[in-house]
Amino acid sequence: KVFIKNNILTPKYILYSFNKDKKKLINLIKNTLEFPVVIKPLNEGSSVNVFICTKHNVIKKIKLLENYKKIIIEKFIPGREIQAAVIGSKKLGAIELKPRRKFDAVRRCPDRGFDCDKMAKERIKHFVSKEALNIEGFGKKIVENFWSLNLIRLPQDIFKLDYAKIENLEGWGKQSATNLKYSIDLRKKISFEKFIYSLGIRHIGLENAKLISRNLRSLKNFMSLPKKNNFTDLLNIDGMGETQVNSIKNFFLNDSNKKVLNELEKAIVVKDAKIITTGGLLNNKTFMLTGKLEGISRAEAKSLIEENSGSILSNISKKLDYLIIGEKPTKRKVTEAKNLKIKIINQDEWLKMLNKTS
Numbered sequence: 001k002v003f004i005k006n007n008i009l010t011p012k013y014i015l016y017s018f019n020k021d022k023k024k025l026i027n028l029i030k031n032t033l034e035f036p037v038v039i040k041p042l043n044e045g046s047s048v049n050v051f052i053c054t055k056h057n058v059i060k061k062i063k064l065l066e067n068y069k070k071i072i073i074e075k076f077i078p079g080r081e082i083q084a085a086v087i088g089s090k091k092l093g094a095i096e097l098k099p100r101r102k103f104d105a106v107r108r109c110p111d112r113g114f115d116c117d118k119m120a121k122e123r124i125k126h127f128v129s130k131e132a133l134n135i136e137g138f139g140k141k142i143v144e145n146f147w148s149l150n151l152i153r154l155p156q157d158i159f160k161l162d163y164a165k166i167e168n169l170e171g172w173g174k175q176s177a178t179n180l181k182y183s184i185d186l187r188k189k190i191s192f193e194k195f196i197y198s199l200g201i202r203h204i205g206l207e208n209a210k211l212i213s214r215n216l217r218s219l220k221n222f223m224s225l226p227k228k229n230n231f232t233d234l235l236n237i238d239g240m241g242e243t244q245v246n247s248i249k250n251f252f253l254n255d256s257n258k259k260v261l262n263e264l265e266k267a268i269v270v271k272d273a274k275i276i277t278t279g280g281l282l283n284n285k286t287f288m289l290t291g292k293l294e295g296i297s298r299a300e301a302k303s304l305i306e307e308n309s310g311s312i313l314s315n316i317s318k319k320l321d322y323l324i325i326g327e328k329p330t331k332r333k334v335t336e337a338k339n340l341k342i343k344i345i346n347q348d349e350w351l352k353m354l355n356k357t358s
Helices: 022-031 056-061 117-127 140-148 155-160 174-186 192-198 206-216 219-223 231-236 242-253 255-267 298-307 331-339 347-353
Strands: 013-017 037-041 051-053 070-075 081-087 090-097 189-191 269-271 286-290 322-325 343-346
Touching: 013 022, 022 070, 117 140, 117 155, 155 255, 189 192, 192 206, 192 219, 192 269, 206 219, 219 255, 231 242, 242 255, 286 298, 286 331, 322 331, 322 347, 331 343, 343 347
Parallel strands: 189 269, 286 322, 322 343
Antiparallel strands: 013 070, 037 051, 037 070, 081 090
């Protein structure tokens, strides 16, 4: 509350009543914040029993979690840490914690794209995984096996496999090799959002991939980002932050990543994102929401705008057409909108644009 009052940006978070059901907690995180996250007890000090969870299996190992009824789950964002300190009834305000050395949540192989063998192998596992290409019969063990036999080194190698060689491998055979070829051929057509997710760009989960797909619409537009230097435009996508945008930018800075992207474009067909509605009542208009709306959630309002061909922006800019204000809007956003002469409307005025009433 101190941060919000002082217009200090905070990570997305959830207050959660923990009932020892870790599976339910994992599903909640996957469907809302995505990993990595920070988990901490609600009523403890700033660093007491705080866990940085990079994967769902980390949560299963946390035994201390069961000692707390209420916890806070925050989106993990590497960078500066600011705390709001209170001693007794005295508020000390916002203070910055400065560690002696920089750190990240986990030790990582330097991001050299597919030039790092360990990273390349893990990214191929991600590429064929269920939420990515979902190639049946091509699991982690197959990746390990084919890697050791030098059959694959890059994602595009999957579409150039020597099946005559594979059918003579131990544990295989003609039918097994034929089945694998069939499974791979089925995945030569893939949706744009799954393709983006399959690339394994750090900080780009499935939800972020959906947002990028919905806004960029095609692989051609995605691949033109570095040519047109349109990375900052991604910040206008509601739900995308600087961390995600910088990751995409870094991905394109790596030559091996660009080579893989170009080769995959030749090997498979990436289907353009479907446009939900064309020529709707809000066609070619951009909106931002601030404050609490009456009788409708923020998510429902955003969906209503998108269903009627409108777009949601997350930052005040000249590209914004309308700022919709509800109860207790953010003053900073209203001031910025006025300075840029952006039209400010209330909920009733917005609904009238949709031929609806509140």
